[in-house]
Amino acid sequence: MQKNRNKKMGKRSYSKQIRLLIYAGIVICAAAAAFCAWKIGRFKAEKNSEPAAAVEQTQEVQAETVQETADTNEEQRDKRPADWVNPLPKPQIEEEFLTPNEYSRPQEKLEAVTEIFIHYTANPGTTALQNRSYFENLGSTGETSASAHYVIGYEGEIIQCLPLKEIGYAVKEHNYNSVSIECCYLDESGVFTEATRQSLIELTAWLLMEYDLGIFDVKRHFDAGGKPCPVYYVENPDEWEYLLADIDIYLENTLIGNKDFEYME
Numbered sequence: 001m002q003k004n005r006n007k008k009m010g011k012r013s014y015s016k017q018i019r020l021l022i023y024a025g026i027v028i029c030a031a032a033a034a035f036c037a038w039k040i041g042r043f044k045a046e047k048n049s050e051p052a053a054a055v056e057q058t059q060e061v062q063a064e065t066v067q068e069t070a071d072t073n074e075e076q077r078d079k080r081p082a083d084w085v086n087p088l089p090k091p092q093i094e095e096e097f098l099t100p101n102e103y104s105r106p107q108e109k110l111e112a113v114t115e116i117f118i119h120y121t122a123n124p125g126t127t128a129l130q131n132r133s134y135f136e137n138l139g140s141t142g143e144t145s146a147s148a149h150y151v152i153g154y155e156g157e158i159i160q161c162l163p164l165k166e167i168g169y170a171v172k173e174h175n176y177n178s179v180s181i182e183c184c185y186l187d188e189s190g191v192f193t194e195a196t197r198q199s200l201i202e203l204t205a206w207l208l209m210e211y212d213l214g215i216f217d218v219k220r221h222f223d224a225g226g227k228p229c230p231v232y233y234v235e236n237p238d239e240w241e242y243l244l245a246d247i248d249i250y251l252e253n254t255l256i257g258n259k260d261f262e263y264m265e
């Protein structure tokens with residue numbers, strides 16, 4: 001009887017020890033799990049903060065950086081780390097600079113770019129090369145003063161007519177602080193082809209990063225003086241909003257390396 005009781009008690013204290021060990025184990029595991037979750041959370045936050053910061057920079061938050069860095073883009077660029085590279089891929093661009101002349105390439109310095117202007121060529125069915133030739137010929141005809149930094153053809157090809165360090169004659173009173181992009185189109189509606197629109201999205205996004213600008217710095221020529229240019233986006237303001245949204249969608253997704261995204265349009 002006594003023996004049995006001792007045996008029973010021994011068994012009980014033995015199982016109590018095991019129970020204690022299990023409890024201790026549970027507490028240690030829970031603590032370890034909580035620590036891991038916290039660590040993963042921090043890692044994710046750190047990982048996300050990089051592209052998020054980059055995206056914010058292109059939006060309103062950049063005002064602060066612009067102010068404290070510089071008045072001109074060149075100074076601004078100088079303040080960037082020497083190894084700074086535009087994180088967006090540069091679209092394929094054919095450089096066909098105009099011959100210097102007072103009507104389309106006056107070779108005046110473009111110092112501070114604060115806006116990107118979008119235009120249409122107002123000449124349906126003409127190619128990027130033909131529009132570049134029009135600017136080039138102004139040098140001899142002297143018919144008027146006009147030019148743009150880029151012309152995007154209806155097949156999506158991009159021709160650069162002016163170096164980014166020089167002004168163009170594209171938007172009255174904004175030539176000294178903006179880069180202009182002309183877009184070709186096929187019919188009177190003025191709607192851009194898919195290829196033109198896609199090249200425009202990629203080029204504009206690249207320029208926004210290049211100049212540390214935000215999506216609301218992208219303007220229609222119409223927004224500076226009321227000229228109906230680009231006519232399709234003046235007559236269809238919703239489509240303009242979609243285009244801006246798509247530039248932003250492209251920019252943000254490309255920054256974080258996400259190729260699997262959808263546009264608004």
Ligand SMILES: [Zn+2]
Nearest residue numbers: 119120221229
């Ligand atoms: Zn225009």
